[in-house]
Structure formats: structure tokens, C-alpha cells
Amino acid sequence: MVITSQKKHEEILKYLSSSKKIFIVGCGACATVCKTGGEEEVWQMEEFLSKNNKEITGDVVIDEVCHLLLTRRAFREHKEEIEKADTVLVMACGTGIQAVVASTSKKVYPVLDTLFIGVTKHIYEFQEWCNTCGECLLSETNGICPIARCPKHMLNGPCGGVVDGKCEIDPELDCPWILIYKRNKESLKKIHLPRDNSKRARPGILSLRGVR
Ligand code: SF4
Ligand code: SF4
Numbered sequence: 530m531v532i533t534s535q536k537k538h539e540e541i542l543k544y545l546s547s548s549k550k551i552f553i554v555g556c557g558a559c560a561t562v563c564k565t566g567g568e569e570e571v572w573q574m575e576e577f578l579s580k581n582n583k584e585i586t587g588d589v590v591i592d593e594v595c596h597l598l599l600t601r602r603a604f605r606e607h608k609e610e611i612e613k614a615d616t617v618l619v620m621a622c623g624t625g626i627q628a629v630v631a632s633t634s635k636k637v638y639p640v641l642d643t644l645f646i647g648v649t650k651h652i653y654e655f656q657e658w659c660n661t662c663g664e665c666l667l668s669e670t671n672g673i674c675p676i677a678r679c680p681k682h683m684l685n686g687p688c689g690g691v692v693d694g695k696c697e698i699d700p701e702l703d704c705p706w707i708l709i710y711k712r713n714k715e716s717l718k719k720i721h722l723p724r725d726n727s728k729r730a731r732p733g734i735l736s737l738r739g740v741r
Pocket of ligand 1: 658661667674676
């Protein structure tokens, strides 16, 4: 899941200073779980903008804004409301925002900051467990990722800073290398060689055409 947080309202109003009529796009997937861009947050944003003299021409919560085909279809279905707007405000991750840009020639502004890919540990509590390195080593680390879950990205750990299983950088954080060790005490005997960083070349592009 893509974890997002909302920008400060002052910042949003600043870049909307020349916008008068606004269409709002929310996301029914990750941003809904993060409570940053689901139906409730879209309503709250509408209320906030209306109080600040903006006219809302309409809104839509798309199942997955990052799914370009779904977003384009939603824009066709809401064509009239979008036509009336001078600006589209997007409550989705950075990928979703760009899917909207690819679907309209209107001005597009973001409401959210995109933070990381993570898990929901508890309600409203998220943690990064994968940073899309392109060469997954979970088969060698008992299913626990030291690259994403260690602040130093230690490929061979733990470092000397672990205290009672917790990380010296963030005492709230379980050191992944201790978790790896607890699952299999032989694990730390393997030395991990430097990684092939060409596999994490960006921009990431994958085409399954011809495969499926
Ligand atoms: S090793 Fe970690 S960062 Fe890389 S793909 Fe696997 S889970 Fe993601
Ligand atoms: S204590 Fe563990 S999680 Fe923290 S920096 Fe060292 S190896 Fe990484």
C-alpha cells in the first residue's frame, strides 16, 4: 500500500490562490485506508474549500486513481463537472496525481504527500516494509526485509548499535536483523554480497505485453 499524509491546509490554499472552481478526486484504495483521500476526507476538503470561497463543481472517488484506465473513464463520466472547473484537486498518491494529469488538460494540484510503501500495523499506524529494490532477498532473510526496515539499510547486520532487539536510531523500531536471527539462528552466517543496483533503475517500467 502507498502511504500518504495530507499537506497543511495553508499550503493547499496557497497554490489554489488563483483557482475559483474546483473538482476534487479522491482514491478508494490506499488513500482511503490512510484516511487521507477517501470519501470522508473529500467531503471535509469540500467543506474547507467552500468556507474559503471556492466553488466545488463536483467530486469523484475513483477505485484506484493510479489505474489510468479507471481514471480516464471516471473523467469521461464526470466531463461536465470537470469542464466547469478551472482546477482539479487530487487526494491520491503521486502516481495517482499524474494519472489525473494524463487524463485532463486542467490545472492539477496535489493534496497529499507520498511517503512510502508499507503495511498497516495498527489502525492509522503504518510502517515501510519494502522499498522496491528490484532484487528481493526475502528468501535469504526469513521473509524479513533488512533494506527497508533498517534505517542504515544494512545488508549484513546487525550493526553494533542494537539494544535489546531495538534499533539505536529509533528505539521504537525492532531491528530486522534480530527478527531474522530469531526465526533462524543460522541466518547470520551467510554474507550477502553487494547488490545489483541496475535492477532498481528508475523510472521503473514493466511491460507484460506478449507475455500474457
Ligand atoms: S529485499 Fe526488501 S526492498 Fe527489496 S524487494 Fe524484497 S522486500 Fe522489497
Ligand atoms: S540496530 Fe538494526 S535496524 Fe538499527 S541500524 Fe543497526 S542493524 Fe539497522
